[in-house]
Amino acid sequence: MRMLGLVALVIMLCAGACTSAPPEPARVADHTVDPSFVHGTDQGETDRLAATVVTDAQKYWAMQFPATFGAPWRDLDGGFFSVDANGTGAPPPCAGDVHDIEGNAYYCATVDAIAWDRSALLPVLREHYGDASVAVVLAHEIGHAVQQRAGMDASGGAVRLEHMADCYSGSFISWVVDGHSEHLHISPEQLDSAMRALTVFRDPVSPNRTKDTDAHGTAFDRISAFQSGFVEGPRRCADVTGKSLAAPAPDNPNMPLDDAMRTDHVSAYFRDLVARRGGQWTPPVVRAAPGCPEASGPAAFCAQPPTVVVDRAALSEPYRSIGDQAVTTLLVSRFALAALTEMGRPTTGAEAGKQIACLTGAYTAAQPALSPGDLDEALEIVLESDAVSRDAHGTNSLTGFDRVAAFRTGAVGGAPACG
Template identity: 40%
Template sequence: MRIRVVLAVVAVLAVLLTAGCASAVDGRAFAGPQVSAGLDPQFVRDNDGSDDDRLAAAVLRDLEGWWGEQFPRVADGQRFEPPKGYFSVDSSRPGPPPPCTESTDEVEGNAFYCPRADVIAYDRAALIPVLREEFGDSAVVVVLAHEFGHAVQQRLEDTVATSASLGSGAPTILSEGQADCYAGSFLRAVHDGDTSDLRTGDAGIDAAMSALITFRDPVGTDARDDRAHGNAFDRVSSFQDGYADGAGSCAQMTLTNRSFTQQAFASLSDAQSGGNLPLPDLLRAMGTDLDRFFGALVKAKGGQWTAPTIRQGQDACGQGAVGLCDGGVVQADEALDGIHDGLGDYASGTLLASRYALAALAATGRPTTGPAAGRTALCLAGAYTADVGAPGSDFSLSPGDLDEAVNLLRRSDDAATATDGTVADTTAYARIADFRQGVDGGADRCLALR
């Protein structure tokens, strides 16, 4: 976060991105259970028959079958034609390059769809095995489903009669967001057992989202960049919308009904600090801003508000790194220092906001214990986040803040913990979804969750 002051833009920051769809940045994730799959990859050009190629082949065949059913629903009944070819590339050694490239080096650590040749290529040396090791097999599914989504977009663009086409002038971040949405809708089919060869559980869905989070754009990338894919919040939001609402909802994405939170740094000093405040400064200043938001909310609901006191280096009352303890005191134990230094200041800020949210629930006569209280507190933390920077706020969000919140929620259930230690949201998917409800719908939607 950044304390609101008048800043002069003293430099234009150029962010260099790789050309393909998989440009990894910092961050690791937890591997989910393997997708049960394995198909003869003979239809994939230059494959070596390995388990990695067999998994990729199973994903591609299930994508063909699933889109064969889905495409007519979004394309005015027109039949789906699969891509013209698939290429497995070993980027670790010289060899024949796939279409649309001049050497195998161009595919290193990447996967792409080439509309000119209507083919999908992936690196079996430095992409597929890395995804499997870092996240689990579901990460391979989401990456290839994303690229397949671009093939779907090309077909919709060629189908003049349908309103589902983005059009050739669509900004990159919109087309990438729609591809993430399509990937989410396919992963829902895999999760629900609606595909022939692939299966995964809740942990696999979390692992797929973790891959998207890791492949987010570098913090500070302008959303207007012609290679922008979105920050972690944008990418996960698109994925979850597709997972929850299906491919038809993805096909209707436009700049009119879709907003993106990714932003460039406003100043050189903000970029140099990563938009992060030291923890003591954050605790002092953020308490005032949280008091502003939650005090107004409590008063609007007919309650009496007394701002909590924040104490650092204290036991968190069994609620993780930060707890709302007896006497209305928000206590942060030493674990918060590690979260702050490792994930960023708005990871700490999200935890603080969720504890202030519990104080607001108590002040309006609502329970602070049990699963519903934890969910509501997390949602209200999202509502507060959406209000940061409003008139009267002492803060504005820095470009990396929402990513920091998402990274916290994918790793920890602390922000969804009630005062009795109960946790309702046991998956990263559910935690991020509840947080997003607050960001998108505000406090009233959160209070209606109960």
């Protein structure tokens, strides 16, 4: 039996009794498809959304598969299965019991079918990441059906197959964002929220994570593959290697907040960068808020005199919720802005924001003994916080998707790739 799936470790953000009703999901379908073709459907809103996603995804591949692989597309022979993992009904294909699918969605290659848990996985995704996250997840499973039809196997490793499925998911979502889907529409804000789901459903940090049969890769790996498909289309997905930027290694415990706020190594990195570009580095003084009028957020840069203003209380929140590398990343972004100033580069507007995020990625990848966990923490704060790409006026012009794309450019290509 071969099963490829999300292996979704569902994280409930509202623990215990909530004092207020959850917000309405950010909807991506004004008109949904009748889910009567889905085995076991309860005809509810969640299954209607899932049915709409897989319907439009198969329409997408009916057009793209021949162009990509030179053969016609075939809709899934084994169909689709909606499961109440808390129930007692018959299990879907590739599962011995209904409880086996709890918090999960998967593609079952032996019968060419996709199953999802409508009782825990999809409702949690909708509540915390919006309806677009359901589209991302189910498009990933359709991606495994694409692999099966293209004759791809696991010879390159399970992680590579998962990254390729993320890439295929990205290519479909891009088609939706561009307005070509019959039923679905996804805004930039909805896309950012859906990408956060990929950062949650990542592998535990482990030296052997690439050897696990159900490995999916780090958050950085998954987002990178998704964005490759989104930007470059499905042909790009065959080039996905499954190799991680950070060497597999156990994550280290968080260092104390004050240690995470140390910037000696950061300043030395940007001193050398500015010197290579023919500039003169003046190390910014790091001091506590308040700062200059344009200073805003947990960390800010003031050009006259060069100063990085930090709000320790504000930095303690990403430190607690994400980790020490999130704090480092926020500070690095301000040193990146200082470097742009010293090199005479533009420091305001969207292009400056991209340069800041790119140089932040370059520094992150250049850190000695960078662990996958550290890289994921950096990626998460880049996606979550517009403070990373704020320009000299304290203004952000980038979506989370754009910040991450620029960050990845620097992380993979180093500072020269930032221009």
